[in-house]
Amino acid sequence: MREWLVSAIKIILIIVIAVVIINDVGTIILSNWQSYMVADEIAMATVRSYKLTHSVEQAQEVAEDWAAQRMVRLTNLTIEDDTVTLTIEIPKKRTYIIRHIKFLENILPSSKTVSREISPK
Numbered sequence: 001m002r003e004w005l006v007s008a009i010k011i012i013l014i015i016v017i018a019v020v021i022i023n024d025v026g027t028i029i030l031s032n033w034q035s036y037m038v039a040d041e042i043a044m045a046t047v048r049s050y051k052l053t054h055s056v057e058q059a060q061e062v063a064e065d066w067a068a069q070r071m072v073r074l075t076n077l078t079i080e081d082d083t084v085t086l087t088i089e090i091p092k093k094r095t096y097i098i099r100h101i102k103f104l105e106n107i108l109p110s111s112k113t114v115s116r117e118i119s120p121k
Contacts (some may be wrong), residue, residue, distance in 0.1 A: 024095040035072075035090045039114040042066045046077070046084050059084070064102050075111065079118075087113040 028097045042063055043098035049055075049103040056079050066087060076087040098104045 007061065020096055024097045027093050027095045031090075031093045033109065035088070035112040036114070038070050038072055038090070039088050039112040040116070042074070042088065043071070043084055043086050043114045043116040046079075047118050050079060050084065050118060065066065076113075080092075082118045083115055084118060085115040087111055 029046050045066045046059045046063040050059040053059070059079060060077055061075050062085060071091065073089040074086060075089050076085070078085045092105065092110055
C-alpha cells in the first residue's frame, strides 16, 4: 500500500510540474506572437493615417493613440523613404517560473520593432 501511495504522489508531482512548464512556455510564445501582432496593427494604422493626411504629426498621434489603447508604449516612430518603422515597449509577462528565477526574465520580449511600406495606392 505504501509503494502505491509513493507512486501516486510521484505521478501527481510530475503532472503538476509538467503543467506549470507547459503554461509558462505557452505564455512566452503567446506573448511574443501577440507583441508582433500589436506592433503590426499599430504600424498599419500609422500607414493608413499617413496615406490619408500626408502629415507625420497626425500619423504619430494615431500611433500613440493605438499604442495607448493596447496598453503598450510607443518608443520610436520614423516615417521616411515611404516606410513606417516603429518600436513598441510591451509589459513583461510574469510567469510562475520566471517570477522565481529572475535571470530568465530576459527571455521574454520587452520590445518589438516593425516596418511597413507606405504603398502609393
